[in-house]
Amino acid sequence: MSALRIATWNINSVRLRLPLLADLDAALRPDVLCLQETKCPDELFPHEGIRALGFEHVMARGMKGYNGVAVLSRIPFTARANDPDWCMKGDCRHVGVTLALPSGPLDLHNFYVPAGGDIPDREANPKFAHKLDLIAEATAWFAQQAPLRRSVLVGDLNIAPLEHDVWSHKQLLDVVSHTPIEVEALQGWMRAGDWHDALRHFVPAEQKLYTWWSYRAKDWEAADRGRRLDHVWVSQDLRGALARHEILKPARGWEKASDHVPVMVEMTL
């Protein structure tokens, strides 16, 4: 039995915030770190700086300017084969790997779900339609994979499903990220894979829990108008392995901070 720490962070440019990875590493010491919004084509990915932090195993799936995901790991892994290209867009929103743990293989999915634009209407807003379509595809695909074993799904899912995943349930009901149609979609995805919400495993549903604070607030900390957009899900067989979690809120106050903070879950496997 040993501890496995998996962290996830929407880094909002891996090149700009490469120095912050050292601070994250010092704070959380993750064995595996999943990044979203790397905004970096693969040929420009900062492999040297990341290797210097001790992440010897890296898989990046990036493109110019937008999106992009990566898995940084101290544990060897193989790329999962034959995972879908969601919505056939080639837009670098998912990477799947299989970690080679001493206790056996563990599947890890790193997702960056589309933010979905401003208008919560699939007819009026193609970005919202894309968000719902990607989730519908993922729902159908994970339903086919069931029953999932030794599986973890992390990422910026861009939906805050519970009432206390946002600063004001009432005021955000019409705001993309917390609309009933999105919440339904996310919950359907969770049910399809029989996923267990690892963050709410540790934090009661009645308690406010955020992982993102807008750049647009004058004082993000004083306003505290946050949302829980970043998630860690585990298959039911890993429920008993959940040992600890940390949401690195101080990271929101770092110099040149991302608007998302790193989230970590530790399991005993």
Place this chain on the structure above:
DNA sequence: ATGGTTGTCGTACAA
């Protein structure tokens, strides 16, 4: 009060 900030790219667009 329908604002506000950030990153990439290149002076627009996505978040």
